[in-house]
Amino acid sequence: MTERWNLRESYTYDRNVIAEIQRAANTGIYRIRGWGAKRELPTLDDLVVLGASMSRYPLEGYREACGTDVVIGAETSERPVQLDIPVTIAGMSFGSLSAQAKESLGRGANAAGTSTTTGDGGMTPEERGHSKTLVYQYLPSRYGMNPNDLRKADAIEVVVGQGAKPGGGGMLMGQKINQRVAEMRTLPEGIDQRSACRHPDWTGPDDLEIKIIELREITDHQVPVYVKVGAARPYYDTALAVKAGADAVVVDGMQGGTAATQDVFIEHVGIPTIAAIPESVRALQELGVHRGSVKLIAAGGMRSGADVAKSLALGADAVSIGTAALIAIGDNDPAYEDDYRALGSSAGYWDDFQAGNDPAGITTQDPELASRLDPEIGGRRLANYLRVLTQETQIIARACGKSHVHNLEPEDLAALTVEAAAMAKVPLAGTTWIPGVS
Amino acid sequence: MTTFDLASTTLRELNSALHAASDGTFTIVNPQGAHAVAAGIDSPIDVTVRGSVGYYCAGMHQQGTVRIEGNASTGLAENMMSGRVHITGNATMSAGATAHGGLLVIEGNAGSRCGISMKGVDIVVGGNVGHMSGFMAQAGNLVVLGDAAGDLGDSIYEAEIFVRGSVESLGADCIEKDVEAEHLATLERLIGESGLDADPAEFRRYGSARTLYNFAVDDIDAELAAAGGAS
Ligand SMILES: Cc1cc2nc3c(=O)[nH]c(=O)nc-3n(C[C@H](O)[C@H](O)[C@H](O)COP(=O)(O)O)c2cc1C
Numbered sequence A: 001m002t003e004r005w006n007l008r009e010s011y012t013y014d015r016n017v018i019a020e021i022q023r024a025a026n027t028g029i030y031r032i033r034g035w036g037a038k039r040e041l042p043t044l045d046d047l048v049v050l051g052a053s054m055s056r057y058p059l060e061g062y063r064e065a066c067g068t069d070v071v072i073g074a075e076t077s078e079r080p081v082q083l084d085i086p087v088t089i090a091g092m093s094f095g096s097l098s099a100q101a102k103e104s105l106g107r108g109a110n111a112a113g114t115s116t117t118t119g120d121g122g123m124t125p126e127e128r129g130h131s132k133t134l135v136y137q138y139l140p141s142r143y144g145m146n147p148n149d150l151r152k153a154d155a156i157e158v159v160v161g162q163g164a165k166p167g168g169g170g171m172l173m174g175q176k177i178n179q180r181v182a183e184m185r186t187l188p189e190g191i192d193q194r195s196a197c198r199h200p201d202w203t204g205p206d207d208l209e210i211k212i213i214e215l216r217e218i219t220d221h222q223v224p225v226y227v228k229v230g231a232a233r234p235y236y237d238t239a240l241a242v243k244a245g246a247d248a249v250v251v252d253g254m255q256g257g258t259a260a261t262q263d264v265f266i267e268h269v270g271i272p273t274i275a276a277i278p279e280s281v282r283a284l285q286e287l288g289v290h291r292g293s294v295k296l297i298a299a300g301g302m303r304s305g306a307d308v309a310k311s312l313a314l315g316a317d318a319v320s321i322g323t324a325a326l327i328a329i330g331d332n333d334p335a336y337e338d339d340y341r342a343l344g345s346s347a348g349y350w351d352d353f354q355a356g357n358d359p360a361g362i363t364t365q366d367p368e369l370a371s372r373l374d375p376e377i378g379g380r381r382l383a384n385y386l387r388v389l390t391q392e393t394q395i396i397a398r399a400c401g402k403s404h405v406h407n408l409e410p411e412d413l414a415a416l417t418v419e420a421a422a423m424a425k426v427p428l429a430g431t432t433w434i435p436g437v438s
Numbered sequence B: 001m002t003t004f005d006l007a008s009t010t011l012r013e014l015n016s017a018l019h020a021a022s023d024g025t026f027t028i029v030n031p032q033g034a035h036a037v038a039a040g041i042d043s044p045i046d047v048t049v050r051g052s053v054g055y056y057c058a059g060m061h062q063q064g065t066v067r068i069e070g071n072a073s074t075g076l077a078e079n080m081m082s083g084r085v086h087i088t089g090n091a092t093m094s095a096g097a098t099a100h101g102g103l104l105v106i107e108g109n110a111g112s113r114c115g116i117s118m119k120g121v122d123i124v125v126g127g128n129v130g131h132m133s134g135f136m137a138q139a140g141n142l143v144v145l146g147d148a149a150g151d152l153g154d155s156i157y158e159a160e161i162f163v164r165g166s167v168e169s170l171g172a173d174c175i176e177k178d179v180e181a182e183h184l185a186t187l188e189r190l191i192g193e194s195g196l197d198a199d200p201a202e203f204r205r206y207g208s209a210r211t212l213y214n215f216a217v218d219d220i221d222a223e224l225a226a227a228g229g230a231s
Helices: A015-027 A099-112 A125-130 A147-152 A179-185 A205-218 A234-244 A263-268 A273-286 A305-314 A323-329 A334-342 A375-399 A418-424 B011-020 B181-194 B220-226
Strands: A032-035 A047-049 A070-072 A081-083 A087-089 A115-117 A133-138 A155-159 A225-230 A248-252 A258-262 A295-299 A318-321 A413-415 B002-005 B025-029 B042-050 B062-069 B084-087 B103-106 B119-125 B139-144 B160-163 B174-177 B204-208
Touching: A015 B220, A032 A263, A047 A305, A081 A133, A087 A099, A087 A375, A099 A115, A099 A125, A099 A323, A099 A375, A133 A147, A147 A205, A155 A205, A205 A225, A205 A234, A205 B011, A225 A234, A234 A248, A234 A273, A248 A273, A258 A263, A273 A295, A273 A305, A273 A418, A305 A318, A305 A375, A305 A413, A318 A323, A323 A375, A413 A418, B002 B011, B011 B025, B011 B042, B103 B181, B119 B181, B139 B181, B160 B181
Parallel strands: A087 A115, A087 A318, A115 A133, A133 A155, A155 A225, A225 A248, A248 A295, A295 A318, B002 B025, B025 B042, B042 B062, B062 B084, B084 B103, B103 B119, B119 B139, B139 B160
Antiparallel strands: A032 A258, A047 A413, A070 A081, B160 B204, B174 B204
């Protein structure tokens, strides 16, 4: 555009805004898409880590031990979840993902010593087979919900909400409801599935407490129970989840990915991850369970070991990844640029997870497209990525002098913006100022 | 026959004994409104509960029979898969929620959301059902010998609802449908299995109009392009 300097794009009505108004006017239906929030938000990049200095000793980066293990449910369960690394694979259903994608996630997680999670559609025998540690989601829709699968799980995750849509139910568009997916969910083939947003048989924290007792009774107290919430009121939600008896609280910030959600929901509902973690931690601390009997798993926009380390420093015990795991196994691969172009998109932009025509064979039920993804290679890529996340987390932890990544603490952080300082409750860099606190 | 007295036995002891059993007859006395009584059974055992129970009695039930001589609170037989759950009294909210199979018989009334998201179970209610019963019901049959409160079958999928008495109002996308011979046969069978008494000919049938199954999408550009006009 440099040759036409007289043109000025409106800040209020930029090209994205104009395109969306035109799209809405043409179709009469709100935009539904995958991925997570795309607009600029406060993120963990707005924090920096304070390495060791005169008053703190660093650990030798390549030599000294820096533990990364996480145990969940040690006090309540016969079989606690034992993770080697503080990064888990988030719940993504077979249906939203191809069988090959699920297998890749299972293989990668196994190799790296962590867990995978089912999703809004039940457990497939393949994913059980390919995942050493599998968390079974208990969702409002209860699609495919079955006590035999429940007993095969290594943990149960009661999903109250997810970051991309706190207060909203799942969606799976007709293109992806083939015969197998339809049968697993007891739905007619080809319908645009909109799952329930509320659980059918409990309505509040007191009920949830009884529901968790029931789940533990049915599984003979073998495995831990998590509660997952979309970040909206994380302080209260975390406190209520603890009261209800959860072994772990999963807090998913508004950046969190989704397979299919209304764009207006993705971009405008919920609070960012950086703001959510400290609020959840505050609730856990007040109840005396932080870094103790109840673990905090933070999710939503986790991309690098820096994000993991900062999340742990803020007080999370582990993080969970969705979008980054899909990218690791091949999502938005420039090798498929021609295919993305044909779909009106481009590698690096493609977010139509709902459409079922994923060139990389991940968010699809089309056998031909899905066969493009080799689960063994996908699994290796994910394992490599998980190793890098873990190593990066350790690099930062050692630089702060920590012999376990859980020894990272807010004191190791400073904020680059006033907003981040206020949300994360760490001082603005170069000052002792925490807005609202000091 | 083995008897468990919940005044002196813990819920954990009770349920682990029921889970360990592969056959036999069990009686539970003094349930005192306990939650999750006889939840997670998965063998052809026969259980009778003498008294009223709390939430999620016979939750996720499989194979065997649970008979409750009393009333039940929320989520009776939620997500049951097979077998039979039979209550002589009333059940409050969400009885038979998301249940995939088997037969649930409620001799008295059921509260709101009876059969919510049901996925293949058969439910026979001797009395009335509360509002939003059959909400998002996916498969199976809900047979109501009494009346149904408002918003019956809201957003229903392929489940069938039969009501003998009055229906206060139908929920979104739920319509009345003709009763054919096959439906009379279903009613005959389910009423017979339930042990209740009613004439199949007196029931009306409700199900999905299927207008909510897919998003309604206009496509003005495509229409103009097809018509050869400018877009
Ligand atoms: C393709 C896809 C499918 C998902 N399906 C589910 C689901 O079934 N249940 C759920 O609780 N969350 C689901 N999520 C959300 C993830 O579990 C997780 O909260 C989110 O991806 C974390 O944010 P991130 O993508 O930025 O890592 C899904 C996300 C994606 C990308």
